[in-house]
Amino acid sequence: MNDLSPDRAERSAKLKGLGHSRKRVEDQRFTQGRGNYVDDIKMPDMLFGDFVRSPYAHARVKSINIDKAMALPGVIAVLTAKDLEPLSLHWMPTLAGDKQMVLADGKVLFQGQEVAFVIAEDRYINADAIELVEVEYEELPVITDPFKALEPDAVVLREDLAGQTSGAHGERKHHNHIFLWEAGDKEATEQVVETADVVAEEMVYYHRTHPCPLETCGCVASMDKVTGKLTLWGTFQAPHVVRTVASLLSGIEEHNIRVVSPDIGGGFGNKVGVYPGYVCSIVASIVTGKPVKWIEDRMDNLMATAFARDYWMKGKIAATKDGKITGLHCEVTADHGAFDACADPTKFPAGFMNICTGSYDIPVAYLGVDGVYTNKAPGGVAYRCSFRVTEAAYFIERMIEVLAIELNMDAAELRAKNFIRKDQFPYTSAMGWEYDSGDYHTAWDKALTAVGYDVLRAEQAERVEAFKRGETRKLIGIGLSHFTEIVGAGPVKNCDILGMGMFDSCEIRIHPTGSAIARLGTISQGQGHATTFAQILASEIGLPADSITVEEGDTDTAPYGLGTYGSRSTPVAGAAAAMAGRKIRAKAQMIAAYLLEVHDGDLEWDIDRFVVKGAPEQFKTMAEIAYASYNQAIPGVEPGLEAVSYYDPPNMTYPFGAYICVMEIDVDTGTHEIRQFYALDDCGTRINPMIIEGQVHGGLTEALAIAMGQEIAYDEIGNVKTGTLMDFFIPTAWETPTYTTDFTETPSPHHPIGAKGVGESPNVGGVPAFSNAVHDAFRPFGLRQAHMPHDHWRIWKIGNDLGLHDDV
Amino acid sequence: MIPAAFDYHRPQGIEDAIAILQKHGDDARVIAGGHSLIPMMKLRMAEVPNLVDLQDIESLKGITIQNGRVNIGAMVTQHELITNEGLAAAAPIMREAALQIADPQVRYMGTIGGNVANGDPGNDMPGLMQCLDATFTLFGPDGARGVKARDFYEGAYMTERDDEEIMTAIHFDASTAGYAYEKQKRKIGDYATAAAAVMLTKDGQTCSSAAIALTNLSDTPIWSQGAGAALIGTDCGPAAIKAAVAAGLDDIDPSEDNRGPIAFKYHAARMMISRAIASAWARA
Amino acid sequence: MTKMNISLTVNGQVHEVEAEPRQLLIHLLREDLNLTGAHIGCETSHCGACTVEMDGKSVKACTVFAAQAQGADITTIEGLAEPGTLNVLQESFREHHGLQCGYCTPGMITRAHRLLQENPTPTEEDVRFGMAGNLCRCTGYQNIVKSIMAAANELNPAKEAAE
Ligand SMILES: Cc1cc2nc3c(=O)[nH]c(=O)nc-3n(C[C@H](O)[C@H](O)[C@H](O)COP(=O)(O)OP(=O)(O)OC[C@H]3O[C@@H](n4cnc5c(N)ncnc54)[C@H](O)[C@@H]3O)c2cc1C
Ligand code: FES
Numbered sequence A: 001m002n003d004l005s006p007d008r009a010e011r012s013a014k015l016k017g018l019g020h021s022r023k024r025v026e027d028q029r030f031t032q033g034r035g036n037y038v039d040d041i042k043m044p045d046m047l048f049g050d051f052v053r054s055p056y057a058h059a060r061v062k063s064i065n066i067d068k069a070m071a072l073p074g075v076i077a078v079l080t081a082k083d084l085e086p087l088s089l090h091w092m093p094t095l096a097g098d099k100q101m102v103l104a105d106g107k108v109l110f111q112g113q114e115v116a117f118v119i120a121e122d123r124y125i126n127a128d129a130i131e132l133v134e135v136e137y138e139e140l141p142v143i144t145d146p147f148k149a150l151e152p153d154a155v156v157l158r159e160d161l162a163g164q165t166s167g168a169h170g171e172r173k174h175h176n177h178i179f180l181w182e183a184g185d186k187e188a189t190e191q192v193v194e195t196a197d198v199v200a201e202e203m204v205y206y207h208r209t210h211p212c213p214l215e216t217c218g219c220v221a222s223m224d225k226v227t228g229k230l231t232l233w234g235t236f237q238a239p240h241v242v243r244t245v246a247s248l249l250s251g252i253e254e255h256n257i258r259v260v261s262p263d264i265g266g267g268f269g270n271k272v273g274v275y276p277g278y279v280c281s282i283v284a285s286i287v288t289g290k291p292v293k294w295i296e297d298r299m300d301n302l303m304a305t306a307f308a309r310d311y312w313m314k315g316k317i318a319a320t321k322d323g324k325i326t327g328l329h330c331e332v333t334a335d336h337g338a339f340d341a342c343a344d345p346t347k348f349p350a351g352f353m354n355i356c357t358g359s360y361d362i363p364v365a366y367l368g369v370d371g372v373y374t375n376k377a378p379g380g381v382a383y384r385c386s387f388r389v390t391e392a393a394y395f396i397e398r399m400i401e402v403l404a405i406e407l408n409m410d411a412a413e414l415r416a417k418n419f420i421r422k423d424q425f426p427y428t429s430a431m432g433w434e435y436d437s438g439d440y441h442t443a444w445d446k447a448l449t450a451v452g453y454d455v456l457r458a459e460q461a462e463r464v465e466a467f468k469r470g471e472t473r474k475l476i477g478i479g480l481s482h483f484t485e486i487v488g489a490g491p492v493k494n495c496d497i498l499g500m501g502m503f504d505s506c507e508i509r510i511h512p513t514g515s516a517i518a519r520l521g522t523i524s525q526g527q528g529h530a531t532t533f534a535q536i537l538a539s540e541i542g543l544p545a546d547s548i549t550v551e552e553g554d555t556d557t558a559p560y561g562l563g564t565y566g567s568r569s570t571p572v573a574g575a576a577a578a579m580a581g582r583k584i585r586a587k588a589q590m591i592a593a594y595l596l597e598v599h600d601g602d603l604e605w606d607i608d609r610f611v612v613k614g615a616p617e618q619f620k621t622m623a624e625i626a627y628a629s630y631n632q633a634i635p636g637v638e639p640g641l642e643a644v645s646y647y648d649p650p651n652m653t654y655p656f657g658a659y660i661c662v663m664e665i666d667v668d669t670g671t672h673e674i675r676q677f678y679a680l681d682d683c684g685t686r687i688n689p690m691i692i693e694g695q696v697h698g699g700l701t702e703a704l705a706i707a708m709g710q711e712i713a714y715d716e717i718g719n720v721k722t723g724t725l726m727d728f729f730i731p732t733a734w735e736t737p738t739y740t741t742d743f744t745e746t747p748s749p750h751h752p753i754g755a756k757g758v759g760e761s762p763n764v765g766g767v768p769a770f771s772n773a774v775h776d777a778f779r780p781f782g783l784r785q786a787h788m789p790h791d792h793w794r795i796w797k798i799g800n801d802l803g804l805h806d807d808v
Numbered sequence B: 001m002i003p004a005a006f007d008y009h010r011p012q013g014i015e016d017a018i019a020i021l022q023k024h025g026d027d028a029r030v031i032a033g034g035h036s037l038i039p040m041m042k043l044r045m046a047e048v049p050n051l052v053d054l055q056d057i058e059s060l061k062g063i064t065i066q067n068g069r070v071n072i073g074a075m076v077t078q079h080e081l082i083t084n085e086g087l088a089a090a091a092p093i094m095r096e097a098a099l100q101i102a103d104p105q106v107r108y109m110g111t112i113g114g115n116v117a118n119g120d121p122g123n124d125m126p127g128l129m130q131c132l133d134a135t136f137t138l139f140g141p142d143g144a145r146g147v148k149a150r151d152f153y154e155g156a157y158m159t160e161r162d163d164e165e166i167m168t169a170i171h172f173d174a175s176t177a178g179y180a181y182e183k184q185k186r187k188i189g190d191y192a193t194a195a196a197a198v199m200l201t202k203d204g205q206t207c208s209s210a211a212i213a214l215t216n217l218s219d220t221p222i223w224s225q226g227a228g229a230a231l232i233g234t235d236c237g238p239a240a241i242k243a244a245v246a247a248g249l250d251d252i253d254p255s256e257d258n259r260g261p262i263a264f265k266y267h268a269a270r271m272m273i274s275r276a277i278a279s280a281w282a283r284a
Numbered sequence C: 001m002t003k004m005n006i007s008l009t010v011n012g013q014v015h016e017v018e019a020e021p022r023q024l025l026i027h028l029l030r031e032d033l034n035l036t037g038a039h040i041g042c043e044t045s046h047c048g049a050c051t052v053e054m055d056g057k058s059v060k061a062c063t064v065f066a067a068q069a070q071g072a073d074i075t076t077i078e079g080l081a082e083p084g085t086l087n088v089l090q091e092s093f094r095e096h097h098g099l100q101c102g103y104c105t106p107g108m109i110t111r112a113h114r115l116l117q118e119n120p121t122p123t124e125e126d127v128r129f130g131m132a133g134n135l136c137r138c139t140g141y142q143n144i145v146k147s148i149m150a151a152a153n154e155l156n157p158a159k160e161a162a163e
């Protein structure tokens, strides 16, 4: 007979499974400064590579003279397009079906473009050598405005595409046009818009910005000529994809390439793409036979790798007189820069922009996106979001506000009137997405109550009166946002990257003494996977999370997966972990039945053990079963306890949330103060509340930055004006408010544990909340739309344009 | 971001330092805290074949207050300006302004000498020195000379200082005047969009003296005599402030940058001047 | 290029390094002394990832030349506690989830260490102002502030007793 203590609650607590605010296992190393990031890697004879970059946004490269650089002691080689051409590596394919120059081939198309790759013994010599490479340019006319790019007589940017009237995503209607991507029902929508009671029309611009993780991109490539094996360490959010691409590009067989993502200092989408630095480092290592390190500096990073957004979204929203939305029409002009290097699933060149009906039950909708080339850096990455969902959420949350103005209605009420109701889920949107679950009204009411919405509105109205009487120069803005995310890409039937289905994977090995190792196809960049995936498994397999090691990022050991971005890790790899755990449990049940001499069906799972039904004192713990699986011959059962699962999600997940920002705006200086920020998130089942809360704080702060000042700005000749952290706005602790977080919990019906993912929600929902607060403050004075970022001078300009200043 | 190579000198006394400057002429430059110079060198916007580090020269350090006169060694850091209680009593505007410069790490390194000698219109101390009517001591091959802060600045990065001179100290009168340093910036660590330093004294309800200076609104710091004059003899009420603002705006010539267009700079200047006057008046 | 001998004390140990004067302190620490805790995030003295303590000051090691550090006494994140152990601040960051990707963390903790030396009983406002030279892209600072406040409390039994 077995002892029944400890009791169930104690056993459950010991596992630190789902719902437990487990402390992170990563932090022991990180707090001691013992992380292992790519620039920490040091190898004997390692060389250092770096780029000569173009100072011009559009120019012909007449000549490149490397003689002086080569004469500098310590310089090993200088690669140009000519050197890469025989290997067919002077251009590379992009994730979006376009191609991109690795090194300038005849011309440059954006400032900061890679022109030559210098390889030297250390970074100091390298920096000196870069100064000595002589490049002769002939300047060409520059286009930084996508609308000008489409004018008939606009200069041809991509001469390599001359005569090609179609591209990877269909017809090109102009020499600087990339694609037109459409969703929804154009005709029906136009008809609704034409005949509606009320139509609000607005151009909403979501400006160009950049993920700017604190660690820039970089890699170390090491070609071992003896074994023929290439090892590549780097800042990769998708290491397996990098391995496949490296194999396809280099011709090295995939089993001879090992890609390792060490610790990553934040990604936010910046580290999904494949950059010329990776290609050049690999070539340099092959050529020199030595390891080659390439690390971007911050200016390179902001100028050349992975911008985000830059969408001009022209909207029309139709409604009845009493505020029921009847249709949504959206035409986007998307500035993709010089090469289409967007990191979207293949069939979605505008990402999931067609989630732009948001949280609302809109009967008909149409979206058309024109991708356009300009003389700006390539990228278009999902900056802490799932493939353009931030643009979509910003668009619809602005259009709702504009419609509220048109209807002279309260914007909170207008939202509530149009939310998809709880009983409508699963809900198919006019654009064809199947929303899995939601309860928007409950979340919304909770949020409005929490902030005391009606009292706030009354205070705001009083303030407006005081302002008009000249008693104050400060206004209050109440920024509302109710967003619906679409994450967890995605079902293999319609989501792939370079042909690779967007499943993910988990492999688990249980050790004889009841501990385990799990390996996944994803890679943490601060999300705490080593902590949370162990929690999912702890709940599934009944071993303490503290006894489960989680490993990611080494393609030699981890099962194939598509990586971490688009909030896909929990929905996809988390599901794979749960499913692999269930396979383990199924086998464990057979072993337990044998050990307890009962039939499988007579057992039930109880936290960390199988128990004979009706006889709780008869049980086998998972640890006992693990031991038995290795030391007993069990008829009909293979020894060992291992499982692997490749999870192809049946659908995306749809987290949502209600955010409210209360902002004080000093009309005189254009400065603002955030008085209160309330964030309610519903990400389905909550795995680790502490980590969720941390993700929300971080995402909101990125949203704050984007809405209030952060941008990649160009002057008219294509110079980047925001190339350092002096001008590229990242708030400090001083400018960042304290947030209040809250939640509701509506599990995803199709996910094994009901989890939806949260890492990106606060950025998606936060930007409209901050921006709407600015707009809302000036609504009583007639403001409809003012483009972000809302930095001081732009807020001043709003006031100025509305005649609120007396000095002009 | 790696600077070009240079030879490094660390003289122990001021004469040695001057000798090195004389020897290398244009090819030598002094470094104090380095937090203006090193970023420029890393961007290869400043080339300095011979770098002369002043950190060991004891005579450039320390703050003394004697007979109502404040003397600050050129190598005194902004952090020291903030933490020195004597200075806070003798010239509280120094602490108020220094706290608005850069961030803690930069303030530990950045010196007052570097800040005023640099000649960058974005630096805050030069405007403040106009307001305080400070005198700078410059030491060169021919010994020391004093130059008024109000005569020192000629253009962006161009000052009265000869290449072979080193600034050794800064002097101004201790003051009980009402004071304020109002600075608009985008975030901590940013230079001013516009900033105003104001010191004024009160005789009953009448302003008896006023000094007003402005930062980052022209290619040099601006001491606006007109703005100060507009306050004297008034009650610093709305009409007087308006007149002072108008005079101040007449003296500036801001340029457009990422902080905003010229019209906004004028507007921000207007706000900073009026707020600084109001706050200084309240403290007078 | 002429190199010079630089001697400096790092984490209590005297080192003699041959380096070009222009070498940046951050590279000297990371590459010559293998102290890779302090990181490089911006190179223009805006992010604080490279923060170390030099002669009792928090400094951005990307904006100090090795030559300037001749004779200096430097403490890095690796020197705050015995290897393998956490000091109160480090433990507090772990406890209160004051880090995510960990890239800013060594600079944050090293800076917070000095802040608490100078102001053992900071208000939240003091912490936010005193930490404004360090950027974090992941945490939104809320839990960093919480970690530092909690560490101050822990380090300050007098204050605790008074409560
Ligand atoms: C992120 C950041 C933000 C900043 N924000 C601000 C701000 O808001 N406001 C502000 O005012 N400053 C700001 N600064 C500049 C900072 O205050 C500088 O440290 C200061 O301006 C220069 O002082 P320094 O001792 O570092 O000078 P250095 O950088 O050492 O020298 C600057 C120049 O002055 C010369 N020089 C230095 N000392 C002397 C001397 N004694 N005699 C003659 N010439 C000398 C040098 O040759 C050099 O040309 C910022 C700096 C950074 C990195
Ligand atoms: S790397 Fe030194 S401050 Fe950013």
Ligand code: FES
Binding pocket: A214, A265, A266, A526, C098, C099, C100, C101, C102, C103, C104, C105, C135, C136, C137, C138, C139
């Ligand atoms: S934890 Fe990632 S930058 Fe701070």
